[in-house]
Amino acid sequence: MPIVKRFAPPANLPDFNSIPGQLEAWHKAVSNWFDIAIHEGESRVKPGRFQFYNPARFDPGGVVIEQAIMWNAFPKELLRKFGRERALREADTLWTLDRYYTDFHNMPVDRRRYPELFKTFFRPQNEYCEWHVDRDSRTNAILRVTFTSEPPELWYALFGSSLPGDKNKFPGNRHLALRRYQKLASPMASEADLIAPRDIRAPDTRYAVQGEYNVYNKWNTTRGIVHLTAPPNALTAEIRLGADATILRRNAAGRWLVEPGALICCARYGGPDRNSDPTIGAAVNALARQGADVTLKNPVGLYMDHIDLSGWELPDKRSIAECVRIVRGRPKMIERMVVEVPPERGLTVSDITIGGVPISYGGQIAECITVKLVSIANMQNPPTCNYPIRCDGCCCLDPHHPTALVTSVSVKKALPAGRYKAFVNQGAAELPAHLVRRDRFTETSQTIPATPSSDSSLRRRTV
Amino acid sequence: MNKTNYPPLEPVLPMREIQGIVVPGFLKPHQTLVGVRFPLGSKAILNVKKFLARIADDVSTAEQTLLDRRRHRNMPRDPQQSSEFTSEVMLAVAVSYSGLCKLAPDASLMSSEAFRAGLVTRSRLLGDPHDGPGSLPSWVVGGPGKELDGLFVVAGNNRIKVSERAKGLVREATSTSIEILYCEDGDVRSDFPGREHFGFNDGVSQPGIRGRASNKVDDYITPRHIVSNQAPAAYLFGYPGQDLVWPGVLVLGQPGPSPDPLFPGLPTSALPNWTTNGSFLVFRRLVQDVGLFWRTMRRIAQDLSKKLGFEGIDDTWLAARLVGRWQSGAPVNRVPNGDNLDLGHSHYANNHFRFDSDCGKLEIVSGYKDNFPMSVADPAGMTCPWAAHIRKLNTRDSGSDTGGRDSTYLRRLLRVGVPFGPPLDDPYARRNQDTNFCKRGLLFLSIQASIEDQFEFLVARWMGDPSRPKMPGGHDILTGQNDALGENRVRRCVIFGADAQQAEVSTDAQWIIPTGGGYFFVPSISALRDVLGG
Numbered sequence: 003m004p005i006v007k008r009f010a011p012p013a014n015l016p017d018f019n020s021i022p023g024q025l026e027a028w029h030k031a032v033s034n035w036f037d038i039a040i041h042e043g044e045s046r047v048k049p050g051r052f053q054f055y056n057p058a059r060f061d062p063g064g065v066v067i068e069q070a071i072m073w074n075a076f077p078k079e080l081l082r083k084f085g086r087e088r089a090l091r092e093a094d095t096l097w098t099l100d101r102y103y104t105d106f107h108n109m110p111v112d113r114r115r116y117p118e119l120f121k122t123f124f125r126p127q128n129e130y131c132e133w134h135v136d137r138d139s140r141t142n143a144i145l146r147v148t149f150t151s152e153p154p155e156l157w158y159a160l161f162g163s164s165l166p167g168d169k170n171k172f173p174g175n176r177h178l179a180l181r182r183y184q185k186l187a188s189p190m191a192s193e194a195d196l197i198a199p200r201d202i203r204a205p206d207t208r209y210a211v212q213g214e215y216n217v218y219n220k221w222n223t224t225r226g227i228v229h230l231t232a233p234p235n236a237l238t239a240e241i242r243l244g245a246d247a248t249i250l251r252r253n254a255a256g257r258w259l260v261e262p263g264a265l266i267c268c269a270r271y272g273g274p275d276r277n278s279d280p281t282i283g284a285a286v287n288a289l290a291r292q293g294a295d296v297t298l299k300n301p302v303g304l305y306m307d308h309i310d311l312s313g314w315e316l317p318d319k320r321s322i323a324e325c326v327r328i329v330r331g332r333p334k335m336i337e338r339m340v341v342e343v344p345p346e347r348g349l350t351v352s353d354i355t356i357g358g359v360p361i362s363y364g365g366q367i368a369e370c371i372t373v374k375l376v377s378i379a380n381m382q383n384p385p386t387c388n389y390p391i392r393c394d395g396c397c398c399l400d401p402h403h404p405t406a407l408v409t410s411v412s413v414k415k416a417l418p419a420g421r422y423k424a425f426v427n428q429g430a431a432e433l434p435a436h437l438v439r440r441d442r443f444t445e446t447s448q449t450i451p452a453t454p455s456s457d458s459s460l461r462r463r464t465v
Numbered sequence: 466m467n468k469t470n471y472p473p474l475e476p477v478l479p480m481r482e483i484q485g486i487v488v489p490g491f492l493k494p495h496q497t498l499v500g501v502r503f504p505l506g507s508k509a510i511l512n513v514k515k516f517l518a519r520i521a522d523d524v525s526t527a528e529q530t531l532l533d534r535r536r537h538r539n540m541p542r543d544p545q546q547s548s549e550f551t552s553e554v555m556l557a558v559a560v561s562y563s564g565l566c567k568l569a570p571d572a573s574l575m576s577s578e579a580f581r582a583g584l585v586t587r588s589r590l591l592g593d594p595h596d597g598p599g600s601l602p603s604w605v606v607g608g609p610g611k612e613l614d615g616l617f618v619v620a621g622n623n624r625i626k627v628s629e630r631a632k633g634l635v636r637e638a639t640s641t642s643i644e645i646l647y648c649e650d651g652d653v654r655s656d657f658p659g660r661e662h663f664g665f666n667d668g669v670s671q672p673g674i675r676g677r678a679s680n681k682v683d684d685y686i687t688p689r690h691i692v693s694n695q696a697p698a699a700y701l702f703g704y705p706g707q708d709l710v711w712p713g714v715l716v717l718g719q720p721g722p723s724p725d726p727l728f729p730g731l732p733t734s735a736l737p738n739w740t741t742n743g744s745f746l747v748f749r750r751l752v753q754d755v756g757l758f759w760r761t762m763r764r765i766a767q768d769l770s771k772k773l774g775f776e777g778i779d780d781t782w783l784a785a786r787l788v789g790r791w792q793s794g795a796p797v798n799r800v801p802n803g804d805n806l807d808l809g810h811s812h813y814a815n816n817h818f819r820f821d822s823d824c825g826k827l828e829i830v831s832g833y834k835d836n837f838p839m840s841v842a843d844p845a846g847m848t849c850p851w852a853a854h855i856r857k858l859n860t861r862d863s864g865s866d867t868g869g870r871d872s873t874y875l876r877r878l879l880r881v882g883v884p885f886g887p888p889l890d891d892p893y894a895r896r897n898q899d900t901n902f903c904k905r906g907l908l909f910l911s912i913q914a915s916i917e918d919q920f921e922f923l924v925a926r927w928m929g930d931p932s933r934p935k936m937p938g939g940h941d942i943l944t945g946q947n948d949a950l951g952e953n954r955v956r957r958c959v960i961f962g963a964d965a966q967q968a969e970v971s972t973d974a975q976w977i978i979p980t981g982g983g984y985f986f987v988p989s990i991s992a993l994r995d996v997l998g999g
Contacts, residue, residue: 313590
C-alpha cells in the first residue's frame with residue numbers, strides 16, 4: 003500500500019478546502035496522533051516490534067486486507083445498566099458531565115472542585131454516534147432525529163482551536179465554522195456561543211479552555227447537534243485504541259488472551275460494556291496475533307455505514323427511503339444523517355413504525371444504524387508478532403446486579419469490596435510454541451457466587 | 466498445578482413445570498403440528514379453558530422429556546426397551562397473543578412487542594418478500610386473517626403413533642368448538658436422517674442449557690463431556706464447542722446471562738407472574754427450492770473456478786463455504802479442503818473450533834481422542850467466510866457489532882423443528898422435473914426467552930444484513946433475505962480463494978420461501994392448567 007501523502011478529513015469533508023494551510027495542518031495533526039500512540043505503545047512491547055504503524059511514514063508491504071469493523075449505534079452501556087425501556091429514555095436525555103464519572107465509572111465527583119461538570123451537558127451516547135431529537139412542542143411528536151459521527155477534533159480544527167492538552171495548531175476559520183453551525187444547527191448561532199466562557203475541568207482532563215472552542219456549546223447540546231460530545235467519542239481515542247489493541251496480552255496462566263471481553267478488561271483500552279471498543283480491540287488484536295501490521299484507513303474517521311430500514315412503514319405506505327437524508331459524507335461514510343418525513347406527507351417520525359411499533363425515541367432508530375471504522379492489515383510472510391505482555395487491569399462484577407462489568411480496574415489495586423473478578427482464565431488460547439517463555443505464573447482463584455435466584459437449593463460453593 | 470475458578474452451582478429447574486419442548490427440547494424425528502383458532506364468546510371460551518386444563522396433564526414435562534432423552538442415549542445398550550421407547554408420543558401446547566387474550570385478560574402485560582404484534586406484522590422486519598410466493602397473502606398457515614390462536618406439537622419416534630395422537634387431539638379440540646386451521650406432518654428425511662433438504666447435517670451447533678434436574682450436584686440437564694481439569698472449557702461447554710447457556714436464555718423467570726458466561730445473570734423478566742417457566746416459540750414454515758439452490762451453486766462455482774485462487778472448486782465447495790460446514794456437518798475451519806464424514810458425525814469434534822484463534826485439543830471424559838486437524842485462527846474469514854450461515858448465527862470467540870462474546874450467548878436459541886415433504890432425488894432438478902416442488906422444506910421451530918433479542922435479531926440484524934456481525938461479510942446467502950430498497954432481493958457476500966483472493970458471490974435466487982408461521986408462548990404446566998385452562 004503506498005505511503006499516505008496526506009491524511010484527509012473524515013469522509014473527505016470539504017470544510018477545510020478553502021482555508022489556507024488547513025489541510026496540511028490536519029495531515030500533520032493526524033500523523034502526530036499516530037506517532038504519539040505508537041511511541042507510547044512501543045515502549046511496552048520490548049522485546050518485539052510494535053505492529054501499529056503510521057501509514058504516512060511507513061509501508062510494511064505484505065498482503066493487504068481491508069477490514070471494516072462494525073458496531074451498533076445504540077449505547078450498550080445504557081442497555082446493560084438500565085434495560086432497554088429505560089435505556090431508550092436515558093439515551094435521548096442530555097446528561098451533565100459529572101454523570102460520565104458517577105454513572106459510567108462509579109467515580110464520585112467533588113462539586114466544589116469541579117463545578118462546571120455539573121452545568122455542562124453531553125449526550126450519553128458513547129458508541130461514536132450521537133443523535134438529537136426535535137419534537138413538536140405541542141404534541142411531543144418527533145419531527146426530526148439528527149445523527150452525527152463527526153469527531154470533535156474536526157471542529158476544533160475548523161474553529162482554529164487546539165484540543166485541550168494537544169500541541170497541534172490549526173489555522174481554522176471561525177467565520178466558516180459559524181456558518182456551518184448556522185446551517186446545521188440554527189441561524190441564531192453566534193460566534194460567542196461557540197467559545198468557552200471558562201475552563202471546564204475534570205479530575206482527569208480539561209474539557210474546554212476559556213476563550214477556545216467549546217464542544218459543549220448550546221448549539222451542540224441543548225439546542226441542537228453538530229458533532230460528537232461524549233468524552234470517549236473522539237478520533238484520537240480511535241487511533242489510540244487501534245494502537246493499544248495491537249499489543250498482545252497473556253493472562254496469569256501464561257495463555258494469550260483472544261476473546262473481546264477478556265482482552266479489553268486486561269488491556270484497559272476502552273469501555274468493556276460497549277458495542278464498539280471490545281469488538282474493535284479484538285478484531286485488531288486478532289490481526290496482530292496473525293503477525294499483521296495494522297493501521298487505520300485514510301481518511302481516518304468514524305462513520306455511520308448504513309441504516310437498516312427493514313420493517314419500517316408509514317401509514318401512507320409510501321417510500322420510507324425519502325425519510326432518510328445523508329447531509330454530510332456519503333453512503334458507507336456517513337457523518338451526518340437526518341431522519342424526517344417530508345413535510346408534504348403530513349406525517350411525523352412518530353408515525354413511522356418499525357415492525358409495527360411506533361418510533362417514540364431516537365434510540366429506536368439508532369438500533370438500526372451501524373457505525374464503523376476501517377482497519378488495514380498487512381499480512382506478513384513469515385508472520386512475526388510482539389511478545390504478549392501481562393494484564394494492566396481486570397473487570398469485575400457485582401453478584402447482586404450482574405448485568406454490567408464494572409469498568410476495568412488496575413491489577414495493582416484490590417478489587418472493590420463485594421465484587422468478583424470477571425473472565426478468570428477465560429477467553430484465552432495456548433501460546434504458539436515460539437512465544438512460550440519460562441515465566442512463573444500465579445493463578446488467581448475465587449468463589450463464583452451462586453445463581454441470584456430464590457431457589458433454596460442454591461448455595462455458594464467454596465473453593 | 467493451576468488453580469482455577471470452580472463453576473457456579475447451577476440452578477435446579479422446576480422440571481415438572483417447564484414443558485419438555487423448551488427443556489431439553491423435543492428432538493424427535495416425527496412431528497405433527499396442529500394450528501387452531503379458539504372460538505369467540507364467553508361460554509365457548511369456558512369450554513376451551515376446560516379442554517386446555519384437561520390436556521395439561523398430557524403435556525410432556527421437562528422431566529419426562531429429559532428421561533426420554535437419557536433413555537435414547539442409552540438405547541443401543543438397552544435394546545429391550547427400544548420398542549416401548551419408540552412408541553412414546555410427546556405433546557406441547559403453545560398459544561399466540563391473540564389466543565392468550567381470549568384466555569387470560571392480563572396477557573396484555575406481557576412486554577414482548579414482537580409477541581404482541583405477531584408474525585404477520587413483523588414479517589417485513591424479517592425481510593420477507595412483499596409479493597409473489599412467500600408474501601403474506603400466499604402463506605399456507607398463519608397469514609393475514611388466518612392467524613393461529615394456538616399450536617399443538619405432537620412428536621415422537623414412530624410416525625403412526627404420532628399421527629394417531631394428533632388425530633385424537635384434533636377430535637377432542639373440534640368437539641370443543643376449536644377450529645382446526647392447519648395440520649401438517651414433519652419427518653426427518655428417510656434417506657439422510659438428520660439432514661435438511663439441501664443435504665446438510667442440521668442442528669449441529671445447538672446450545673446446551675445450564676441447570677440441574679434435581680438437587681444432585683452433577684445432575685446436569687446437559688451432560689458434560691470435558692474432563693474437569695480442562696478449565697474453563699469444562700465449565701463453558703457440554704460437548705466441546707457446545708455453549709452452555711444460562712436457563713434464562715430459554716426460560717422466563719430463570720437466571721439469564723451476564724457479561725461473564727460463568728456468572729449467572731438476573732432472572733429473565735416474567736410478567737405477568739404466570740409466565741414464569743414459560744418460553745416463546747417461533748414457528749416458520751419455510752419451503753426449500755432444492756433444485757434452485759444446487760443449480761445456482763453449480764453455476765456460480767463454474768464461474769468462480771475460472772478465477773485465480775478458485776481453480777478446481779465445485780458446487781459442494783461453494784455451498785460448504787456459504788454454510789460454514791460440509792454436508793456431513795464437518796466444519797470448514799477444521800477440514801478446509803473437503804468433507805470428512807467421521808468428523809461430521811462426531812459430537813466430540815464437529816463443534817470444537819474457534820474463529821479468531823487457534824483451537825487446541827481437549828481431554829474428553831469418555832476417553833475419546835479427537836485426531837482430526839485442529840482449526841487455526843481465521844479472523845478475516847478466509848476459510849469460513851463471515852457471511853457463512855454458522856458464522857452469522859454464532860460468532861463464537863469473535864467480537865461482533867454488539868460487542869464481546871456475551872452477545873453471542875444472548876442470541877442463542879434452541880431449534881426443535883423438523884423437515885417436511887419428501888427429499889428430492891436429483892438435487893439439480895428443475896421445477897418441471899420435480900413432482901413435489903414447493904412441497905418440501907422445514908417446519909422451523911425455535912425456543913427462546915426473547916423473540917426480539919434472539920430469533921428476530923439473528924434473522925433481521927445478522928442474517929439479513931450485509932455487514933453485521935462483522936466484515937468482510939455479506940448476507941447469509943443460504944437462508945438470509947435482502948429487503949433493502951432498490952436491491953431487488955440480491956444477496957451478496959465475500960469469499961476468499963487459496964491465496965487470499967477476494968471474490969463476491971451474489972444471487973437473487975430465492976430458495977427459501979416463507980409460507981407461514983406464528984409467534985407463540987409456551988406456558989408452564991401450571992399456567993396452562995390453572996390460568997389458561999381452569
